Amino acid sequence: KNGALRPVIYVKDVFRDEENQIAGIVGAFLDITERQRAEDELRESEERYRDLYENAPNVYFSVTLDGIVRRCNRRAGELLGYAVEDLVGRPVKELYADTPQGREKAAQVLARFQAGEAVRDEELQMQTADGRTVWVSLTVGSVRDELGHVVESRSMVVDITERKRAEEALRRREADLQLALEAGRLGDWHWNIVTGEVTWSARCKALYGLPPDTEITYERFLAAVHPDDRERTAVALRRAVDTRADYEVEKRVVWPDGLVRWTASRGRVFCDAAGQPSRMSGVTMDITGRKQAEATREALLSLEAGLSEARTPVEAARTVFATADQLWDWDSGALDLYSPEEDRADSVLRVDVVGGQRREVLSALVSGEPSPRMRRALREGPELILRAPPIERPTDSVPFGDTARPSASIMCVPLRRKGQPIGVLSVQSYTPNAFTKHDLRTLQGLADHCGGALERIRAAAALRESEARYRELILHQAEGLGIVDLQERFTFANPAGEAIFGVPNGNLVGRTLREFTTDAQYARILAQTEKRRAGERSTYEMEIVRPDGEIRCLWVSAVPQSDAAGRFTGTLGLFMDITERKQAEAELLKLNQELDRRVRDRTAELEFKNEELARMNKLFIGRELRMVELKERIRVLEAEEVGAVKPTSTGKDIA
Numbered sequence: 001k002n003g004a005l006r007p008v009i010y011v012k013d014v015f016r017d018e019e020n021q022i023a024g025i026v027g028a029f030l031d032i033t034e035r036q037r038a039e040d041e042l043r044e045s046e047e048r049y050r051d052l053y054e055n056a057p058n059v060y061f062s063v064t065l066d067g068i069v070r071r072c073n074r075r076a077g078e079l080l081g082y083a084v085e086d087l088v089g090r091p092v093k094e095l096y097a098d099t100p101q102g103r104e105k106a107a108q109v110l111a112r113f114q115a116g117e118a119v120r121d122e123e124l125q126m127q128t129a130d131g132r133t134v135w136v137s138l139t140v141g142s143v144r145d146e147l148g149h150v151v152e153s154r155s156m157v158v159d160i161t162e163r164k165r166a167e168e169a170l171r172r173r174e175a176d177l178q179l180a181l182e183a184g185r186l187g188d189w190h191w192n193i194v195t196g197e198v199t200w201s202a203r204c205k206a207l208y209g210l211p212p213d214t215e216i217t218y219e220r221f222l223a224a225v226h227p228d229d230r231e232r233t234a235v236a237l238r239r240a241v242d243t244r245a246d247y248e249v250e251k252r253v254v255w256p257d258g259l260v261r262w263t264a265s266r267g268r269v270f271c272d273a274a275g276q277p278s279r280m281s282g283v284t285m286d287i288t289g290r291k292q293a294e295a296t297r298e299a300l301l302s303l304e305a306g307l308s309e310a311r312t313p314v315e316a317a318r319t320v321f322a323t324a325d326q327l328w329d330w331d332s333g334a335l336d337l338y339s340p341e342e343d344r345a346d347s348v349l350r351v352d353v354v355g356g357q358r359r360e361v362l363s364a365l366v367s368g369e370p371s372p373r374m375r376r377a378l379r380e381g382p383e384l385i386l387r388a389p390p391i392e393r394p395t396d397s398v399p400f401g402d403t404a405r406p407s408a409s410i411m412c413v414p415l416r417r418k419g420q421p422i423g424v425l426s427v428q429s430y431t432p433n434a435f436t437k438h439d440l441r442t443l444q445g446l447a448d449h450c451g452g453a454l455e456r457i458r459a460a461a462a463l464r465e466s467e468a469r470y471r472e473l474i475l476h477q478a479e480g481l482g483i484v485d486l487q488e489r490f491t492f493a494n495p496a497g498e499a500i501f502g503v504p505n506g507n508l509v510g511r512t513l514r515e516f517t518t519d520a521q522y523a524r525i526l527a528q529t530e531k532r533r534a535g536e537r538s539t540y541e542m543e544i545v546r547p548d549g550e551i552r553c554l555w556v557s558a559v560p561q562s563d564a565a566g567r568f569t570g571t572l573g574l575f576m577d578i579t580e581r582k583q584a585e586a587e588l589l590k591l592n593q594e595l596d597r598r599v600r601d602r603t604a605e606l607e608f609k610n611e612e613l614a615r616m617n618k619l620f621i622g623r624e625l626r627m628v629e630l631k632e633r634i635r636v637l638e639a640e641e642v643g644a645v646k647p648t649s650t651g652k653d654i655a
Contacts, residue, residue, distance in 0.1 A: 054073050054074050056073060056075060057075065058075060058156050058157060058158050058159075059072070059073065059075045059076040059079050059136070059155075059156070059157035059158075059159070060072060060073045060075070060076065060154070060155065060156055060157070061076060061092070061153075061154070061155040061157065062143075062152055062153070062154050062155075063092050063113070063152060063153045063155060064151075064152050065114060065150060065151060065152060067091055067092050067093060067110050068089060068090070068091055068092070069087050069088055069089065069090050069091075069092055069095075070088065070152060071088060072084060072087045072088065076157070079126075079128075079134065079136075079157070079159055080095060080126060080127075080128050080129060080134075081128040081129035081130055081132075082129050092106070092110070093106045093107075093110070095126050095127065096124065096125070096126055096127065097124070097125035097126060097127045097133045098127055099125070101125075102124065102125050102126075102127070102133075105122075105124040105125075106124075109122060109124070109138065109140065112140075113140050113142065113150070113153045114150065116142055116150050118140070118141070118142075119138060119139060119140035120139050121137050121138075121139060122137070122138045122139070122140075123135065123136070123137055123138075123160065123164075124136060124138060126157070134159060134161045135159075135160045135161045135163075135164040136157045136158060136159055136160060136161075137157070137158040137160050138155060138156075138157055139155065139156045139158075140153050140154075140155045141153065141154050141155070141156075142154075186203065186283040186284065186285045187200065187201050187202075187203035187204025187205070187206065187207045187283065187284045187285070188200075188201045188203075188204060188281070188282070188283050188284075189201070189204050189265075189267075189281070189282055189283070189284060190279065190280070190281045191218070191267075191279060191280045191281075192278070192279050193241060193269075193277050193278055193279055193280060194278055194279075196217075196218055198216045198217055198218055198221060199216070200216045204283075204284055207253070207261070207263055207284055207285070207286050208224050208253050208255065208263075209253075209255030209256055209257065209259065209261075210224075210256070222234060224253050224254060225251055225252070225253055225254075226251065226252035226253060226254055226260060228252070229251040229252050232249070232251070233249050233251050236248070236249040237249075237280075240267065240269055240280070241269055241277050241280070244269050244271065244277065245269075246266065246267065246268055246269075247265065247266065247267040247268070247269070247280065247282060248264075248265070248266050248267075249264070249265055250262065250263070250264045250265075250287065250291075251263060251265070261286055261288045262286070262287045262288045262290075262291040263284050263285065263286055263287060263288075264284070264285055264287045265282055265283070265284040266282050266283060267280045267281060267282025267283075268280065268281060268282060292438065292442075295326065295327055296327065296442050296445070298326065299323045299326045299327050299446070300323075300445070300446070300449065302322075302323055302326065303319060303320065303323040303446060303449055303450075304449065306319030306322065306323070307319050307449060307450065307452075307453035307456075308453075310453060310457060311457065311460070312457065313335075313337065313348045313349075313454055313457060314348055314349055316335075316450055316453045316454055316457060317335040317348050317349035317450075318349065319450075319453075320335065320425065320446055320447075320450050321333050321335075321349070321351055321427075323446060324427050324443075324446070327439070327442060328427065328429070328434070328435065328439060329429065329431070329434065330427050330428065330429045330434070331352065331353045331358065331407070331428060331429050331430050331431075332350075332351060332352035332353065332358075332400075332401055332402075332407060332427075332428045332429075333350070333351050333425070333426055333427045333428060334347070334349070334350040334351075334400065334424075334425070334426050335348045335349050335350075335415075335423065335424075335425050335426075335450075336348060336370075336374060336423050336424050337415070337422060337423040337454070338370060338374070338378060338421060338422060338423050338424065340420075340421075343369070343370070344367060344368065344369070344370075345367070345368060345369065345370040345371070345374060345423075345424075346367045347367070348423070350362070350400045350401065351401070352400060352401025352402055353401070353402065353430075354401055354402055361400055361401040362400070370424075371396060371397045371398050372395075372396040372397070373394075373396040373397040373412060373424075374397070374412075374424045376396075376412075377412045377413060377414045377421075377424045377426075378414055378421040378424065381413075381414060382411070382412070382413040382414070382440050382441070382443070382444050383410075383411075383412045383413075383440075384410070384411055384435060384436075384437060384439075384440045385409070385410040385411075385412070386408070386409055386410075386432065386433055386435075387406075387407075387408050387409070387410075387432065388408075388432060389408070389432065391406045391407075391408055392406065393406050394406055405430060407428035407429060407430060408429060408430055408431060408432040408433075408434070409428065409429040409430075409431060409432060409433060409434035409435050410426060410427075410428045410429075411426060411427045411428070411435050411439060411440050411443045412424060412425075412426040413425055413426075413440065413443050413444045413447045414447065415447050415448075415450055415451040415454065416447070416448060416451045417451045417452070417454065417455045418455075422451060422454065422455075423451075423454070425443065425446070425447045425450065427443055474494050475494055475495060476495075477494065477496060478496055479496060479574055479575070479576050480493070480494065480496045480497030480498075480499075480500040480501075480554075480574070480575045480576065480577075481493070481494045481496070481497055481572075481573070481574055481575075482494070482497045482508070482572075482573050482575070483561065483570055483571070483572050483573070484512075484513060484570050484571050484573065485569065485570040486568075486569065486570060487512060488512050488513040488514060488525065488526075488529070489510065489511065489512045490508050490509050490510065490511055490512070490513075491509060491570070492509060493508040493509055497575065500552065500554065500575060500576075500577045501516060501544060501546065502546030502547055502548060502550065502552075503547065513525055513544075516544040516545055516546070517542070517543070517544055517545065518543070518545070521542055521543050521544070524540070524542065525542060528540055528556075528558060529571065532558060532559075532560035532568065532571050533560070533568050535560055535568075536560070537557070537558065537559050537560070538557075538558050539555075539556065539557045539558070540556055540558075541553060541554065541555055541556070541578070542554050542556055551579075552577055552579045553577070553578050553579045553582045554575045554576065554577060554578065555575065555576045555578045556573050556574070556575045557573065557574045557575075558571050558572070558573045558574075559571065559572045559573075560572075
């Protein structure tokens with residue numbers, strides 16, 4: 001009517017006459033405007049939902065009852081790395097992870113789908129085209145026919161790979177944290193500041209000597225803290241909450257059985273959205289070992305300082321017992337020395353609580369045979385004795401102090417010097433289980449230090465005795481002994497040396513050799529000093545001029561002195577006054593010279609007389625020879641006269 005176009009459906013039919021000839025056409029028009037509008041709307045809706053289906057961020061699958069993919073969206077292909085057409089018609093089991101767990105999960109999901117069960121948020125792994133695995137959350141809905149039979153499933157798959165990775169990373173961090181807590185022997189705790197609820201891990205409870213099922217409250221926590229540390233701990237907690245600062249405290253805790261342990265706790269305050277403290281979390285660790293080590297270190301430093309000043313075994317023993325006060329609560333103790341050569345024990349010091357006060361006491365053993373307990377310590381080493389009440393009087397030791405009250409806890413260790421036992425140290429308590437094996441090892445350390453000190457004391461006593469002996473020898477020897485430095489200044493002189501230089505006792509040290517010598521003599525001394533700088537000993541004579549003007553002659557034997565680095569520091573000289581000897585030598589020289597003169601004169605006189613005697617002897621011999629010759633001739637003449645004697649010869653010609 002109004003000229004608008006409307007869609008219609010035209011239906012016509014031909015009718016014929018009796019002769020089957022077309023007689024006319026009957027037609028009808030059907031207005032399909034509403035139906036076409038409905039179809040257009042349905043088409044638009046289908047396209048819209050198709051677009052949503054294809055471009056949805058999640059994966060959608062339609063799977064037949066026998067497990068074949070009938071349809072899937074584009075996101076399914078993107079997630080699994082397939083083209084959509086390659087997924088359609090593929091058994092869905094092939095898309096699950098190719099692992100025993102993945103195959104089992106696929107079979108379970110398919111069986112539940114076929115049984116008509118709903119599957120919601122099932123987490124499992126699927127496998128991509130390149131073999132990777134991805135984590136997904138699977139929700140499966142069933143499609144039923146008009147009879148209510150399941151004919152296919154429609155599945156929604158959500159990629160949760162990143163979430164699973166984050167969860168795995170979180171689990172690893174938690175595992176690493178737990179490992180760190182266990183490795184560091186840390187117990188973690190949490191305190192809800194608003195509700196007051198306190199949560200401790202089993203490890204944290206163990207640090208307080210509590211079983212894992214113990215219920216923890218703030219009040220119970222404070223009650224477990226040592227009374228001397230309780231207020232300080234509560235103040236530290238309040239300060240951390242009030243200032244939002246970290247909570248840090250080292251404290252002692254008392255276990256239900258009375259054992260005292262040291263712990264260190266650190267915590268941090270967390271605030272709510274309004275900035276108000278809401279909770280605190282932290283860790284606690286046992287630091288008993290560290291505290292014991294610190295106490296032992298401090299005790300050893302104190303012991304070393306005390307032992308370094310000790311000059312007698314009694315002073316050393318007092319120092320050891322004073323150090324024991326820093327480490328333990330104890331009542332009595334003893335230190336005895338042992339002589340293996342004589343198999344004898346000598347009591348050095350014994351202390352005990354008498355009349356409520358610990359004091360030094362006398363022992364029944366002052367010097368004698370070692371007790372059985374002492375022999376065990378000497379032979380077998382440290383011994384920890386813990387006795388349970390009722391305690392009988394021991395038979396393996398010598399009683400001292402309050403003999404009616406036997407000790408319940410005893411530590412007995414050997415004193416050693418260069419690995420050899422030289423005595424025994426014991427520390428005792430009337431309280432049962434007062435000491436541990438760790439305490440025994442600590443006492444052995446103290447004893448080892450004391451053994452070294454006793455050796456030092458013995459060596460120092462021997463050195464003092466030797467020093468006194470040599471000092472006595474030096475101070476009373478007749479020869480002078482002195483030491484001069486690089487400036488030839490006396491730094492030491494014995495009384496004999498001071499007497500030789502003519503000065504009163506104590507007045508030679510500080511004066512130089514130059515004050516007692518002439519220029520020529522001092523130059524000679526310096527020349528000798530140069531030899532000693534080269535490391536040579538030297539012996540020489542020198543003259544000094546005493547303060548009263550008297551000149552004395554000295555014989556000197558000089559030895560170079562050096563420091564630890566080998567540098568020349570001065571001279572040690574032994575000198576003797578040889579003035580009288582030199583004078584005697586001069587007189588003797590004079591007498592020898594006079595004797596030599598007289599000998600020369602007498603020798604000349606004798607030589608002259610000998611010459612005269614020789615001359616006279618020569619004249620006499622000549623005269624005698626002529627007489628012999630004359631007599632021989634007379635004899636010959638007489639013989640010739642009688643004709644009976646032949647001439648004879650004297651064996652040589654006579655002139």
